[in-house]
Amino acid sequence: MNVVIDTSTIIRATLEQNRMAQRALSLSIREHQVLMTDEMAKELAATIVIVAEKKGQNPKPPLRVAATYLLRAKRVRSTTVYSWCYDPDDSMFIECAIDGGAQAVVSNDRSLTTLHEYVTDEEGKRLIQKIEFLTPEEFVSKYSLS
Numbered sequence: 001m002n003v004v005i006d007t008s009t010i011i012r013a014t015l016e017q018n019r020m021a022q023r024a025l026s027l028s029i030r031e032h033q034v035l036m037t038d039e040m041a042k043e044l045a046a047t048i049v050i051v052a053e054k055k056g057q058n059p060k061p062p063l064r065v066a067a068t069y070l071l072r073a074k075r076v077r078s079t080t081v082y083s084w085c086y087d088p089d090d091s092m093f094i095e096c097a098i099d100g101g102a103q104a105v106v107s108n109d110r111s112l113t114t115l116h117e118y119v120t121d122e123e124g125k126r127l128i129q130k131i132e133f134l135t136p137e138e139f140v141s142k143y144s145l146s
Contacts (some may be wrong), residue, residue: 001143002074003032005099006090006107007044009136010069014062015051023067024106024136027144029072035100036073039092044070076100084124087111097131104132106139 005028028034044066052059052078078095085091090111097105105112113133119125135140 001032001104002035002097003028003139004093004100004105006093006105006109006112007040007047007067008105008108010066011047011051011062011126012043012108012136014048014055014065015055017095018136020136020140021108022132023051023140023144025069027140028106029070029092029098031145033101034069035076035096036070036074037076037078037096041070041073042095043092047141050068073098080127081125082124084119084121085111085115086118090145091136094128094131104134104139104143108135113114 005025009021010025012018013025045063048066049059049071052062052142064144076099078099080095080098082091082094082098085094090109092108093105093112107113113135115133119128
């Protein structure tokens, strides 16, 4: 299954040691095909460094995890413009999911996890109709083999 993991989930897994985010990230890498655009990769690397500095943490360990994630991710060249998300910064994850044929987007961000609830435009709904927007907990619960 093709899966998109948003930046906040990877940050929670690597810098905040959130167990459920760690499980979701590990599951996505082990059992599924993760998708990523160049824009997402750049945001991830920059955000890890910024958040690590703010927290007084060494950015190298989370950057190593991100490197593994990036090496296993399938590159998606996104051409879709998705303008129906409440948070325009989150559109890149939706666009990656659409253009990469993802079945799931994993995030704790409500602008993504509630997308099906608030998009009313028919074209906007059509583009995301086959994509699940799940929290890490929901993803692990639904797709973990154990």
